[in-house]
Amino acid sequence: MSKPPPGLRTGTLGTADIAFFVISAAAPLTVMAGVAPIAIMLGGIGAPAGYLLAGITLAIFAVGFTAMSRHVPGGGAFYAYITRGLGRPVGIGAALLAMVGYLGMATGIYGLLGSATVETAHALWGLDLPWLPVSLIGLLLVWYGGFRSIDFGAKLLGVLLIAETGILLLLAAGVLIDGGADGLGLDSFAPANVLVPGTVGVLAVAFAAFTGFESTVIYRREARDPGRTVTRATYAAVAFLGTFYAFVVWAVIQAFGDEAVVKAAADDPAGLFFSAITTYVGAWAADLMHILIVTSVLASLLAFHNAINRYGLALAEEGVLPRALGRVHPRHRSPYLAGVAQTVLGAVVVLGFGLAGADPYAQLLLWVNTPGMIGLMALMLLxxxxxxxxxxxVRHGEGRLRTVVAPVTAAVLLAVAIYLIASRVELFTGASPLVNTVLLSLVPIVFAIGVGLALRLRRSRPEVYARFAADPVRSGDPEADDTTPDPDPDKRSEPCPQPTPS
Known part of the structure; x- marks a missing residue:
């Protein structure tokens, strides 16, 4: 009797481990030092409130999201939930959009790795490095981190995340101890400073800063007590990011003073945080921040790499992607072939941009990341x-707050957020209207291709189509939390039918 093929390592990740993956993907230090100055330029001293508002919106989304995670186990996350609620064609379209979205986020960040490393080497040692070899070396390092066991990745991310958040807290502590430029105050949260036209731009920037938080459910099969761990990790990630972002941006505003901070951000956005930490902590801390920005980007890449590998594994098990991508390493229990495929694809894209003479930040990062970010937000809306x-x-024990009120509210807020981001997309790309139109169009085009693939599967491979996001009870999945079988998504006569009689 042959042994069954190895699977992912179950019961490995706790709440903190999963939260490290999610928060690391958001890259807090890079988001603060690299993007928060733009939020201050747009929204003035009310910028911190924008991060709180974005966090509240995503916390409301998490209420329904985590409730569904207890009833729909497995590693498919978004596409599995969308399939159960909206049918297989929409679910397969969502699956393709998820893969492309995560790949876009991860691949674009290699441009940031190259540019951040080049800037750090020049600032600290006067070296002028080419960015392309740096990004390719980063691809290999991230591949190795994903190849190793998931607990190795969790430990590594834990160390890197503590370091990058620690340097930001050191900056904030220096400002608090010194009392800031003009004394400490809470004017940033006054309605008169929050309800200004520039807040629209701040919200667009703020929502982008949370990208990746939803990937908690991807690690369900490797979690200890997944019904509780995934929920706790999701709320912990949103709460931490929302409050931490708002606190750090507020501290930097205090460092320069309400009257001077907007001008300082406009004059030197890239140097705003380095100037503040040099003044309130010391030049050595600014040097350390340069180094930790590079490790912050590496941590974000490893977190995205692991998430994409597990999405690829889930889709290979569904039969939508080649079965080979579902192979798990017998020792490390990682989806190693999915990791190889992702790394090769990333290398092709990075090499393409590099050989074309593109700018690693303004083009590789911003152009590739923007449709990925909007695609992931569209998945949250769906x-x-x-x-x-x-x-x-289905029959369930969840209340209406979790199953109706919170998700409907989140859908409205997310739709508004997507509109705000799309309407101010030039803030993210710095590109021409033609390029922005192409980048925005990629999201519906990819989704439409996925729906077309679903219709083709229904005709040519009906057995694969029927298994897609199949009910775990009917398929014998031991992770199922709900004993009530789901109705077949394709047999629903309307998008939200009434419950079947119990």
Whole structure:
């Protein structure tokens, strides 16, 4: 009797481990030092409130999102939830959009790795390095981190995350101890400073700063007590990012003073945080911040790499992607072939931009990341819509707050957020209207291709189509938390049918 093929290492990750993956993907130090000055330029001293508002919106989304995670186990996350609520064609379209979105986020960040490393080497040692070899070396390092066991990745990310958040807290502590430029105050949260036209731009920047938080459910099969761990990690990640971002941006505003900070951000956005930490902590801390920005980017890349590998594994198990991508390493229990495929694809894109003479930050990062970010937000919107649709078709013990009120509210808020980001997309790309139109169009185009693939599968490979995001009870999945079988998504006569009689 042959042994079954190895699977992922179950019962390995706790709440803190999963939270490290999610928060690391957001790259807090890079987001603060690299992007927060733009938020201050746009929204003035009310910028910190924008991060709180974005965090509150995503916390509301998490209410329905985590409720559904207890009833729909597995590693498919977004696409599994969307399939259960909105049907297989929409679910397969979402699956393709998720893969492309995560790949876009990860691949673009290699441009940031190259540019950040080049800037750090020049600032600290006067070296002028080419960015392309740096990014390719980063690809290999990230591949190795993903190849190793998931607990190795969790420990590594834990160390890197503590270091990057620690340097930001050191900056904030220096400002608090010294009392800031003009004394400490809470004017940043006064309605008169928050309800200004520039807040629209701040919200667009703030939502982008949370990218990746939703990947908690991807690690469900490797989590200890997944029903509780995934929920706790999701709320912990949103709460930490929202409050931490708002606190750090507020501290930097205090460092320069309400009257001077906007001008300082406009004059030298890239140097705003380095100037503040040099003044309130010391030049050595600014040098350390330069180094930790590079490790922050590496941590973000490793977190995205692991998430993409598990999405690839789930889709290979569904039969949508080649079965080989679902192979798990017998020793490290990692989806190693999915990692190889992702690394090769990333190398092709990075080499393409490099050989074309593109700028690693302004083009590789911003142009590739922007459709990925908007695609992931579109998936959150579809998931929020799918939650009440799903819960109207099954017996469950969840209350209306979790299954109707919170997801509907989140859907409205996310739709507004997507509109704000799309309407101010030039803030992220710095590109021409033609390039921005192309980048925005990629999201619906990829989704439409996925729906077309679903319709083709239904005709040519009906067995694969029927298994896609199949009910875990009917398929014998031991992770199922709900004993009530789901109705087949394709047999629903309307998007949100009434519950079947119990």
């Amino acid at each position: 998931t929020a819509i799918a939650v009440p649709c799903y819960f109207r078709t």
